[in-house]
Amino acid sequence: MAGNVWIVAEHWRGTASDATRELLAVGRGLADSLGVRLEAVLLGHGMRGLAASLGPADAVLYVDHPTLADATGLVASRAVAALASERAPAVILLPTTNVSWDLLGLLPARLGVPLVNFCREVEVVDGALRVGSLLYGGKMAVTVDAGPGPVVLAILPGTGTAPAPGAPEPHVEDVAVDLADDSGVRLVAYEEPEAGDVDITQQDALVAVGRGISSEANLEVAEDLADALGGAVCGSRPVIDQGWLPLVRQVGKSGLTVKPRLYIAAGVSGAPEHVEGMKDSELIIAVNTDAGAPIFSIAHYGIVDDATDVLEALAEAVRKRKG
Amino acid sequence: MKILVLMKMVPDIVEELEVAGDGSSLDPEYLRFIVNERDDYALEQSLLLKDRLGATVTVVALEAPEIDDVLHTALAKGADRAIRVSGVDVMAGTRAKAAALAATLPGVPGVLPADLVLSGCQAIDDLDGFVGPLLSSAIGLPYLGLVSRIKVDPAAGTAVVAKEYAGGVMGRFEVTLPAFLGVQGCEKPPRYVPIAKVRAAIAAGGIEAVPAASGPAVTPLAVGAMAKPVAAGHAEMLEGSVRDVAERLADVLAARGLI
Amino acid sequence: MATATLPETPDLTLDGLLATPQGHALLSCIQCGTCAGTCPHGDVMRYTPRRLIGMLREGFIEEVLASSDLLSCVTCYDCWDKCPRGLHLTDVLLPVVKEQVLLRLPQVPSELQGALSNTMRYGNPMGESPRKRAAWADSAAVPVPILRDLGRPVDVLWIVECYAAYYPRGQDNARATARVLAALGVDFAILGTEEKCAGECARLVGEKGLFDTLREQNMATLGKYEFASLLTSDPHAFDAFAFLYPSLGLTQPVQHTTPFVAARLDALRPRMTRELGYRVTYHDSCVLGRHNHMHDEPRRILEAIPGVSLVEMAHNRDNTLCCGGGGGGMWLDTFYKEKGHGRLSDRRVEEAAATGADVLAVSCPYEVPRFEDSLKVLGYDDRIVVRDVMELVAEALDG
Numbered sequence: 001m002a003g004n005v006w007i008v009a010e011h012w013r014g015t016a017s018d019a020t021r022e023l024l025a026v027g028r029g030l031a032d033s034l035g036v037r038l039e040a041v042l043l044g045h046g047m048r049g050l051a052a053s054l055g056p057a058d059a060v061l062y063v064d065h066p067t068l069a070d071a072t073g074l075v076a077s078r079a080v081a082a083l084a085s086e087r088a089p090a091v092i093l094l095p096t097t098n099v100s101w102d103l104l105g106l107l108p109a110r111l112g113v114p115l116v117n118f119c120r121e122v123e124v125v126d127g128a129l130r131v132g133s134l135l136y137g138g139k140m141a142v143t144v145d146a147g148p149g150p151v152v153l154a155i156l157p158g159t160g161t162a163p164a165p166g167a168p169e170p171h172v173e174d175v176a177v178d179l180a181d182d183s184g185v186r187l188v189a190y191e192e193p194e195a196g197d198v199d200i201t202q203q204d205a206l207v208a209v210g211r212g213i214s215s216e217a218n219l220e221v222a223e224d225l226a227d228a229l230g231g232a233v234c235g236s237r238p239v240i241d242q243g244w245l246p247l248v249r250q251v252g253k254s255g256l257t258v259k260p261r262l263y264i265a266a267g268v269s270g271a272p273e274h275v276e277g278m279k280d281s282e283l284i285i286a287v288n289t290d291a292g293a294p295i296f297s298i299a300h301y302g303i304v305d306d307a308t309d310v311l312e313a314l315a316e317a318v319r320k321r322k323g
Numbered sequence: 324m325k326i327l328v329l330m331k332m333v334p335d336i337v338e339e340l341e342v343a344g345d346g347s348s349l350d351p352e353y354l355r356f357i358v359n360e361r362d363d364y365a366l367e368q369s370l371l372l373k374d375r376l377g378a379t380v381t382v383v384a385l386e387a388p389e390i391d392d393v394l395h396t397a398l399a400k401g402a403d404r405a406i407r408v409s410g411v412d413v414m415a416g417t418r419a420k421a422a423a424l425a426a427t428l429p430g431v432p433g434v435l436p437a438d439l440v441l442s443g444c445q446a447i448d449d450l451d452g453f454v455g456p457l458l459s460s461a462i463g464l465p466y467l468g469l470v471s472r473i474k475v476d477p478a479a480g481t482a483v484v485a486k487e488y489a490g491g492v493m494g495r496f497e498v499t500l501p502a503f504l505g506v507q508g509c510e511k512p513p514r515y516v517p518i519a520k521v522r523a524a525i526a527a528g529g530i531e532a533v534p535a536a537s538g539p540a541v542t543p544l545a546v547g548a549m550a551k552p553v554a555a556g557h558a559e560m561l562e563g564s565v566r567d568v569a570e571r572l573a574d575v576l577a578a579r580g581l582i
Numbered sequence: 583m584a585t586a587t588l589p590e591t592p593d594l595t596l597d598g599l600l601a602t603p604q605g606h607a608l609l610s611c612i613q614c615g616t617c618a619g620t621c622p623h624g625d626v627m628r629y630t631p632r633r634l635i636g637m638l639r640e641g642f643i644e645e646v647l648a649s650s651d652l653l654s655c656v657t658c659y660d661c662w663d664k665c666p667r668g669l670h671l672t673d674v675l676l677p678v679v680k681e682q683v684l685l686r687l688p689q690v691p692s693e694l695q696g697a698l699s700n701t702m703r704y705g706n707p708m709g710e711s712p713r714k715r716a717a718w719a720d721s722a723a724v725p726v727p728i729l730r731d732l733g734r735p736v737d738v739l740w741i742v743e744c745y746a747a748y749y750p751r752g753q754d755n756a757r758a759t760a761r762v763l764a765a766l767g768v769d770f771a772i773l774g775t776e777e778k779c780a781g782e783c784a785r786l787v788g789e790k791g792l793f794d795t796l797r798e799q800n801m802a803t804l805g806k807y808e809f810a811s812l813l814t815s816d817p818h819a820f821d822a823f824a825f826l827y828p829s830l831g832l833t834q835p836v837q838h839t840t841p842f843v844a845a846r847l848d849a850l851r852p853r854m855t856r857e858l859g860y861r862v863t864y865h866d867s868c869v870l871g872r873h874n875h876m877h878d879e880p881r882r883i884l885e886a887i888p889g890v891s892l893v894e895m896a897h898n899r900d901n902t903l904c905c906g907g908g909g910g911g912m913w914l915d916t917f918y919k920e921k922g923h924g925r926l927s928d929r930r931v932e933e934a935a936a937t938g939a940d941v942l943a944v945s946c947p948y949e950v951p952r953f954e955d956s957l958k959v960l961g962y963d964d965r966i967v968v969r970d971v972m973e974l975v976a977e978a979l980d981g
Contacts, residue, residue, distance in 0.1 A: 012488070070494075073456075074465055098488050101444070102468045102505075105456030114418065114544060115452045134552060136333075137447045139340050140349070141552040144450070145545040183465040184499030188483070193491030205581065215693040217916040229582065241364075242512055242692050247491040254469070254487040254507070262581050283579060285572060286558060289710075292339065297554030301575065303561050303568050306750065312958070313569035321573050321582050337704065338711050353713060357703075515690040518702060519681070519791030 003090030003149060005031040008080055009042045009054055012099045013190070016050050018157075019095035024056040025160030026122060027093050031058075033124040036090065040170065043079050045069035048172065055167025062174050067181040073102020074183045081110040082177045090149035091129060096156055096272075098254055108152040116144050117154045118272070129153075137271040138294040157276040196248035198232045205231025205262040207311065208251060208278070211238040212267020212288055218308045219244055222266060225315040228322070229262065236274045252277035264314075267307035270295025287311070324378035324477050326369045327437035329424065329458070330397070332356035332387035332413060333448045340551075347549050348414065356413065358393045361443025365506035367513040368473055369441055370401050376477055379403045381434055385420055385535075387413040392521075394530050399520040406431060410535035417449045419541045421457035426538030428462065431531075435462065436501060439475065439482065444468040444505025451544045459503035467498060468505030475500070608675065610667050611635045617661035617671060622904045623654045626923050631661045631671050634679065647682045653691070653917060655680065656926070657786040657909030658868040663900055672873075680788030680909075697913040698789055701796070705778030706744040707913065716774035718746075718753035724764035728774040735808035737769035739834075741823070743816035744779050745947035751954070752947050758976035759815055759839055765853045765979055766846050770813070776803050780819035782826075787910025797822070801830045812836045815972070817869035817946045818908070838870055840945045840971055844879035847886050854978040857889035862974070863939035864892065865930065865953070866902035867946035875900070880945055880971050887978045895933040903930045907948030931956040934966060942968045 007023040009016065024040065031038035040057035042050060045068050051060040061083060067075045080103070084092065094104045096118070108115040121132040129146040131153060146153070200206060207226040209219060219233065226233045235245040237252060251258055253273040263281035268274060270286070270293050278284070279298055286299035287310045296302040303310055334340060334349060335357035341350035369380045381404040382397045384390050394405040411423045428434050442455050459466035471493075472485035486494040487507055498504070561568045576582045600606050611632070618630035628651045629637070637643055646652065655676055662672040669675070684690070690698075700709035719726035729736060740763065745752040763770050778796055785793035811834050814820050824836040843850065862884055870876050877899045884890050897903045906926030911918070918925075931953055934942045942953055950968050957963040969977075 072467065072496075074467075098469055102456065102466065105444075105453035105468065105505075106460065106466060108452060109457045109460040114542070116544060117450050117452075130547070133450060135448060135450055135549075136340060137336050138552065139336050140342070140549055142347075142450070142549045143547040145547050147545070184502065185465050185467050186497045188495045188497050190488075191485070191493040191495055193493075214696075215913070215916050217693075217919055229576075241508055244692075250491060254489065254491075256490050261579075262576070283575075283581070284558075285575075294552075296558045296560070297552070297556065299558035301561055301572065302558030303572075305565060305568070309565045310568060313565040314572055317566075317569040317573040318576065318582050321577055337709060338713065511689070512692065512695075515687075515695040515698065517681070517684050517789060517791050518795055519789075520685070522791050522795070 004037045006089040007093045022160035028056040043068045051172045059171045077106035205229040210236040210268030216244045228318040325437045327440045329442040330362040330384045359446040363513045364509045365441040395524040399524040416451040418452045423535040425461035426536040440503040455505035464503040469507045471508035620660045656911040658904035659873040684788035691917040694913040722757045727771040729771040736771040739809035741814040755970040758973040761976045780822040782818035782822040841879040855980040859889045862941040863937045893937045905952045927952040927956040
């Protein structure tokens with residue numbers, strides 16, 4: 001394999017994402033296996049200061065342009081593609097986050113190279129990339145022989161362990177790219193979610209409801225348990241889509257990341273987009289009627305039964321203990 | 324105003340997925356397909372725009388098992404045209420599917436140009452790409468994904484949309500039409516249509532069948548092996564009556580000082 | 583280029599409905615209001631049958647059809663039973679009106695929408711895989727033959743139905759029924775994963791199209807096999823098979839498990855050797871009881887069980903109180919709550935508690951979860967349990 005390993009550093013509203021640290025870890029490992037350099041592409045306007053935190057990379061390719069402030073996927077993919085056409089990296093790593101989602105789709109399209117999505121492990125075998133990905137909502141694992149590249153890899157959160165701090169500051173190269181934005185797609189403003197009465201990221205105990213809760217009427221049972229535990233109710237995407245809970249209660253990719261002491265997942269299947277938002281919870285208890293639900297592989301305790309029945313009984317048991 | 328909606332079928336994970344004998348693909352025996360949920364939201368969004376602005380809605384899908392039900396349902400819900408493109412395998416990668424659509428759509432009268440193209444911005448089988456970014460790049464339309472609210476001003480030729488970030492934060496974008504929007508959600512869940520209306524749509528026929536035009540070949544990803552994921556760990560499973568289980572959980576919580 | 587067209591779905595017009603004999607009879611409604619008075623939701627519904635017919639006659643029906651009010655009708659057959667003119671309310675008028683309501687509803691309540699979509703796609707309202715429909719039989723104490731595997735004609739094709747197949751408490755009933763059938767030496771089999779919902783409750787909430795589709799699919803499945811009679815645990819399925827499937831060619835006799843077993847009590851008696859020691863009150867279901875008037879059969883069974891004494895609730899037989907699950911009610915609890923309807927199952931459970939019984943016996947699968955919920959909510963769950971009649975029989979069986 002010729003060509004370096006690239007990551008596209010993600011930042012949003014002035015802060016570097018956790019995902020970027022994971023990408024650097026994965027990228028560093030890959031670059032070392034291949035005997036090539038790890039380079040971080042950093043796009044922005046007035047964001048050069050972030051480059052210092054991209055230590056595991058050998059170099060940062062920094063592109064500064066007004067259109068890269070709150071860059072759309074269109075502008076970002078143009079910038080990265082322009083660089084890539086010149087410098088021919090073998091592999092470009094991107095995170096599967098909302099912020100990078102459009103770039104993830106547009107970059108391989110623009111470059112005319114394959115994407116391998118949902119990656120949770122990457123290794124080098126005989127000089128070629130072998131990627132392990134999760135498909136079908138986490139129900140199947142596939143191995144993809146991605147060849148010598150060039151290829152774009154979409155890395156699932158939790159794939160790389162963040163490297164220890166203290167890496168030396170990388171060399172920063174300022175790169176100019178011609179980036180007139182004539183796409184007709186313009187960010188007007190960010191809209192904060194309506195302030196809810198509850199900040200689920202601050203709760204010690206969360207009762208999460210998913211599709212398996214079956215009906216809005218059953219939310220009551222979850223609220224009762226949350227009340228008994230001194231916590232709050234949150235939900236996975238389907239419950240928010242139905243309008244049973246407001247957006248501020250959503251856990252997962254488009255929602256919030258939570259790390260409570262107790263997370264009870266009721267009727268939640270455990271698809272990757274939800275799991276990424278709660279996997280670091282201290283104690284995870286999952287209830288689902290599907291014994292094969294992916295949630296059981298990350299939960300500490302699991303019950304195959306009707307979510308509503310179990311929540312109800314647990315509320316009673318908890319109240320009895322508390323006296 | 325003309326809206327084009329692209330829909331596709333994906334494996335239905337309500338059914339237990341099994342690996343085929345070749346060790347690298349899904350066992351077709353119990354494999355069933357269901358419409359990509361985000362595409363359903365895209366259709367709903369298009370119908371809301373039709374309700375409000377009198378737009379025409381054309382739905383295009385590649386041939387797949389049970390796709391006719393999806394197309395007839397779309398017609399019953401109010402779509403004006405339904406087109407089924409044949410000749411691409413349902414298990415083909417997303418890149419191949421997008422390439423087939425890119426090659427075929429320009430040749431179907433009245434489909435392109437459209438003012439707005441909508442499709443779900445993600446699917447559970449998108450291993451090698453996403454339809455929206457691939458197809459929009461091929462047909463020369465700007466793309467914005469993770470959109471969950473769309474308001475169109477036909478006179479101004481613009482749309483104002485909400486794009487999802489994290490933590491419930493939305494970005495309000497102004498998009499000059501024509502454009503391709505990748506739909507994540509909608510202001511309301513997909514509407515229900517009584518089966519009698521779907522049956523009437525089936526009786527009326529109305530799905531146009533079009534063969535896929537050939538375009539540049541797409542090399543599929545080399546999938547070496549497929550297997551059920553081996554989890555690093557697994558939950559300790561608690562069995563017994565709901566009451567017993569609740570007591571054991573209460574024990575666990577008490578032991579950890581959580582209650 | 584072909585354009586899609588949709589034929590107009592027939593609108594309910596006065597002429598259209600009145601063209602049918604039952605519809606024409608509606609003109610003879612004397613507006614006495616007995617229907618409204620007996621309706622379990624009559625105090626919270628705007629358009630009780632009396633008003634509905636009055637508005638139909640006066641040409642204001644569109645107002646009814648444009649409202650979600652009729653979703654509160656739980657098709658309990660009380661108005662049909664009590665109407666002094668014998669008008670065909672629950673069986674004819676209400677499903678036709680509800681079909682038009684469903685067509686006009688801008689938003690179908692999400693749980694109901696889910697149940698209907700799931701039934702269409704997976705053959706059950708829960709949205710469970712059809713492949714798991716016979717899983718309950720794996721832990722039955724007796725063999726439960728699958729007709730496709732049996733490879734021969736069978737005496738009794740037993741339609742288990744959705745709640746008994748998929749819900750844990752329903753599965754208890756299914757396993758109990760299997761034991762009873764085995765004890766009676768019945769030559770039976772089930773369809774297993776080929777079975778699909780009979781769709782009667784979908785029809786009663788206005789989804790005639792869904793019912794028709796399921797009926798066609800079920801008739802095609804039934805047509806593959808030879809069986810002498812059809813048996814079902816589900817009263818709603820019983821109504822469908824007994825009254826609506828013959829027009830599509832079902833010729834075999836249809837029975838519900840309760841009268842089936844009641845007719846075989848002599849054979850069963852010697853096998854019921856365990857003394858249960860229960861004070862039992864029996865809840866007549868709307869469909870088996872009030873619609874089909876099968877009140878004596880379950881009581882004869884219960885009285886034949888050793889150590890069971892029967893006590894009656896204040897409303898019994900044709901006056902039974904609906905559990906609230908029919909006509910789509912099973913999937914409209916959120917909707918009813920939002921409208922401020924009191925829970926019908928709570929009313930019934932209060933009556934059961936007042937009898938001092940320790941067992942509330944039922945013969946319809948909806949009643950088990952609904953009454954168990956109410957027992958918990960009202961705090962009676964430490965002294966009353968809900969059991970299907972078949973569960974009680976099985977409990978009394980030797981071996």
